[in-house]
Amino acid sequence: MKYRKVILEQLRELPYFTKKVIRQLSEPYDIKNATIDAYISRSLKRKEIISLRNGLYVSANFYNSNKGNISYLFYLANIIRKPSYISSWSALQYYNLATEIIHTITSVTPKVTRNYKTKIGTFSYQSVKEDLFENFILVKENFSDYSANFSKKKGTFDFFIASPSKALFDLLYFKTRQFRGIKFKDIDLLVEELRIDMNEMDKVEQEKFYLITKKYISHG
Numbered sequence: 001m002k003y004r005k006v007i008l009e010q011l012r013e014l015p016y017f018t019k020k021v022i023r024q025l026s027e028p029y030d031i032k033n034a035t036i037d038a039y040i041s042r043s044l045k046r047k048e049i050i051s052l053r054n055g056l057y058v059s060a061n062f063y064n065s066n067k068g069n070i071s072y073l074f075y076l077a078n079i080i081r082k083p084s085y086i087s088s089w090s091a092l093q094y095y096n097l098a099t100e101i102i103h104t105i106t107s108v109t110p111k112v113t114r115n116y117k118t119k120i121g122t123f124s125y126q127s128v129k130e131d132l133f134e135n136f137i138l139v140k141e142n143f144s145d146y147s148a149n150f151s152k153k154k155g156t157f158d159f160f161i162a163s164p165s166k167a168l169f170d171l172l173y174f175k176t177r178q179f180r181g182i183k184f185k186d187i188d189l190l191v192e193e194l195r196i197d198m199n200e201m202d203k204v205e206q207e208k209f210y211l212i213t214k215k216y217i218s219h220g
Contacts, residue, residue, distance in 0.1 A: 003029040004039060008048060012061040015072070015157070016079055019055050050119045052080050063120060066157075070094065071139070073121065075157035077105045080116055081125045084109040085136035085160035088126070088174065091167035097200055108133065108162065108170055126174050135166035135212070164201050165209035172213070184217050 007025045011017055022036055031039075040057075043049045049057045058076070066072040074086050074094075084107040091106075092098040104122045113127040140156045162170060172190060176182050182190070187210070191198060198206060 003031065007039070008043070008059070011049065011057075012059045014059065015062060015066075016052065016056060016058045016076060018057070052076065052118055052120075053116050056080065058120075067120065069157070071157040071159060073105055074139075074159040074161065076120075077107050077123050078159050080123050081107065081109055081111065081114065083133070083160075084111075084125055085133075085162055087136070087162035087167050087170040089171060091162045092164070092171065092196065094161065095164045095167070095201075097164060097168070097196055099195060099197075126170075128170070128173070132173075135169075135208075136160050136162045163208070164205040165212065168196060168201075168209050169212050169216075173216075179213075179217050182217065184214050187213055 003026070007022065010025055011022070014021070019036070019040065022040065023033075026036055026039075040049070044051060047060055049059050050063055051057055056079070074090075077086060078084055086094070086105065087108040088106040089098055089100060089102045090104075093100070093102050104124050106124045106126065108128050109125045110128060110130050110133045111125070114125050116123045116125075138158055138160055140158050161167075168191070171194070172187070173179065175194070176190070201209070
């Protein structure tokens, strides 16, 4: 069917899309919902599109063109579960503060804890209280720099990520079950055991880490 090919070509240009987007692209062809569901099912079986979670997809073409770009995966992590920001091991590796090879992309969210296992990787979301959902920044990366196929496009893979100090705080927060039974004097040993190189962290960020950790332990 001609419409199927036309729609797929349009989807290939999108970093992600929903069923609603497919429905909008199908309007000129007066396609029923049942037909759209069948289209999605066939496209998944043919591996033309990839499911990120229920109702959220990316075309295999776009993903394969950008899968080597960690910024794109972080961008998707922000999209899969909102609101959220990249943190813990994933953020520390991004800042070159961790040597461990990380396969799961870890984020923090004020929503309930949840994991999404997809064809492109595992996305883990750990829950914090609203007052701890802070100290993250917005990073912008131009995706035309990463893919020759999309060199004529203008856009960014924007993603929210914890500051280095907050990423380390979040890691210890979950590792110790909210610093249960932990005293402030124990922090340096815990960091050393995790093989985090504090000397590579900016001095200002180091001070922020000790400040927010001490504040939490004292009032937690």
